[in-house]
Amino acid sequence: MANGKKLLRLSGILIVLAGVLGFHMEALSMVGTPQGEGNKRPDLIMIDTIAAQEKLELPAVVFLHDTHTKAVAEQGKDCTACHQKDKDAMSYKFNRLEDGKPEQLKEIYHNGCISCHAADAKAGKKTGPQVGECRSCHVAxxxxxxxxxxxxxxxxxxxRHWDSKLIAKDAGQDTNCGACHHQYNKLSNKLEYVKGQxxxxxxxxxxxxxxxxxxxxxxxxxGQCVSCHLEMKAAKAEKTGPVDCAGCHGEMKVEDIKEDNAAVLKKLGGDLPRLPRNQPDAVLLTAPVDEKTAVKATMASVAFNHKAHENYTDSCSSCHHETxxxxCSSCHTVRGSxxxxxxTxxxxxxxxxxxxxxxxxxxxKQKDPNCAGCHELMPKNVIQSEETCVACHNGPTSTSSQPVKMEASAKADIAKALIMKRPTSPQLIAESDIPEFVTINVIENEYKASKLPHRKIIMSMIDKMKDDSMANTFHSTPLTVCGSCHHNSPASKTPPSCASCHGSTSKTQDGRPALKAAYHGQCMTCHDAMNLEKPASTDCTACHAKK
Incomplete structure (x- = not known):
């Protein structure tokens, strides 16, 4: 009998930990998003931490975190029912502060999980698997x-976080950044906040x-986010962040957060205040000056409008992906490192x-319907012209023998001056020089000639660019906008006709579509990319009236 109980207990231990090793946060990386009424969940954790030490004897355990959180809350308990606290914060490992050996971990999980289930069953409550019901947790x-x-x-x-009045400000500062950001001080063996870093x-x-x-x-x-949200909740704050998996990782709750974000942004007039980090307004991007990575060929520096780009990106890490x-050139050298x-x-x-x-x-950005009409058909990853490079590379030149060396403040002043010189409206030739109509009669044996409102189309495109600083900067020459349709001909007020390159035969020649295909490919693709409803790209008679 004693041996039987021992074997039963051992089998119970082997059950839950082959996978039940961890309310470990690594398990939370597998949290899912609910998809309608399907079987995908945001709180599902595969407990398999022991797999890092030895091969699992049974499949990993499927653990539903939010389901257990709710059950614990109904019993008047909180996170400490499963998680221990050290002097600084709560551990997100199950019933321990540090990982141990596999046998210790198995003991922790089986004793913790099964004993809780047994207590609930004894109290007549709905609960989880009991001793011996291994496959109820370890499901293949x-x-x-x-x-x-x-x-x-x-x-x-x-x-919304750094503007919050609920998060305490840093000592002697008007900011609360230290509530989340810290560095490890090796001298004091403590975490500390360093302003500006x-x-x-x-x-x-x-x-x-x-x-x-x-x-x-x-x-x-x-550890940082959930702990803070729990403290806010305990203090009965009017507005606090999520404390369950679905609150951050559930598809519907994520949409709720986006709606809240949009409401805050609308209240601010569409523009966020700048982060209080003393970041520069403008930066002069130059080639590396280190001898090992010095540029061999001439490269003009680039004036980067840092202030403007802060509102163009979702977060600082969109560009600063490492630190x-x-x-950038500290890691991305000319030769690569x-x-x-x-x-490179x-x-x-x-x-x-x-x-x-x-x-x-x-x-x-070029996929925006206002831009896609032209850019959809333009070759990708191909330098269109020398003007394309000069739009950015128009600062002091750096070479291997004479790299740009100057004080940071001087670089910033040059960058600001170059940015100020950028055009504030798209460049275009005189409106009177743009033909008002262009007649296309390729298929006039079946349809009447198509009368293209050429000038109206061009002016409509220019109108869409007026408030777009990127479009203004890159459409920097009077004929740039013409290149979207007149794509392989010299820039001119009077470019050659499409038939000059696209033959009237029905076959493709030298990679160039025939004239009819070229017209339809250009016009129909543009209409689709710009989401134009009238005329629809499939409405032939809208352009070609029947004879």
């Missing part, structure tokens, strides 16, 4: 799956922390298929 092919929504700290949500949490807290950093990214975020306290994943400086700024580069981010 669970019906429920996790699918979580991202819970990023975009600019507007960040503003605030970083994204992920800079130090990575998936595999190194050195003095103890918490993973997920542990740090949840905000180093320049290990620190920058061997992404040129690639970091110009790679068209990355939203973290200047060109890639601008390419996303």
């Amino acid at each position: 092919d669970p019906e429920l799956t996790a699918d979580r929504a991202s819970a990023g700290m975009e600019n507007i949500l960040h503003y 605030e970083e994204n949490c992920g800079v130090c807290h990575t998936a595999t922390p190194e050195g003095d950093v103890k918490l993973t990214t997920t542990e740090a975020y949840h 905000m306290n180093k320049s 290990k620190e920058g994943d061997f992404v 400086l040129d690639q970091a700024m110009h790679k068209a298929d990355s939203t973290r580069t200047c060109v890639g981010c601008h390419a996303v």
Whole structure:
């Protein structure tokens, strides 16, 4: 009998921990997003922490965090029912502060989970699996799956935190940044706030922390955010943040947060106040001056409007993806370095298929219906003309023998001056020089000639650019806008006709579509990209009246 009980107890221990190893925050990385009435949940955690030490004997445990949180709350308990506290904060590991050996972890989970279930069952309450019901937790092919929504700290949500009157201000400061941002002081062995050196949490807290950093990214975020939200809730604050998984990672709740963010932004008039971090208004981007990475060819510096871009991006990490306290060229050198994943400086700024580069981010903007009509058909990742480069690279030139060396304040002054010189409206030739109509009679044997309102189209496009500073900057020559349709001909007030390059035959020649295909491809693609309802791209008679 004693041996039987021992075997039963051992089987119970092996059950829950093969997977039940952790209210560990790494498990929370698998939290999912509810999808209608489906089986995807935002609070689903696969408890498999023990797998980091040894092979699991049973499948990982499917644990529903929000379901258990609700059950604990109904019993008048809080997070400490499952999580311990040290002198600084609550541990997000289950019933422990630090991980132990596999056998210790199995004991912690099985004793903690099964004893709670047994107590509830004894009290006549609905509860979870009991001793011996191993496969109720360790399910090889669970019906429920996790699918979580991202819970990023975009600019507007960040503003709602640093503008909050509920978060205590830093000692002697008008800001409350120290409530979240800190650095480790090796001399005092303490975390401390350093004004002006605030970083994204992920800079130090990575998936595999190194050195003095103890918490993973997920542990740090949840430990910081959830703990603060719980304190606010306990203090009965009028407005506080989510304390359950679905509150941040559930699709519907994420939409609620977005609505709140939009309401705050609308109240502010559409523009957020600048972060109180003493960031520059303008920066002169120059080539690296280190001898090992010096530029061999001439490269003119770039005036970067930092102040304007703060409102164009979702967060600082959109550009500063590693750290905000180093320049781009510190990691992304001319030749590439290990620190920058061997992404060169040129690639970091110009790679068209990355939203973290200047060109890639601008390419996303070009998908706006006001822009897409022209840009949809233009070749991607191809320099259109010398003017394209000069729109940005128009500052002092840096070479390998004479790199740009000057004080930061002098660079900032040059950058500001260059930005002030940028056009505030799109450049265009005189309106009278733009033909009012262009007659297209390619298929006049079937339809009447199409009378294209050429000038009206051009002026409509120019009107859409007026308040767009990026469009004004890059449409910097009077003939730039003409290049969208007259794409492979010299810039001229009187460009050659389409038939000069596109033959009248029905076959493609040298990669060029025939004339009829060229017209339809250009016009119909433009109408679709700009979401034009009239004339619809499929309405032939709107352009070609029947004979």
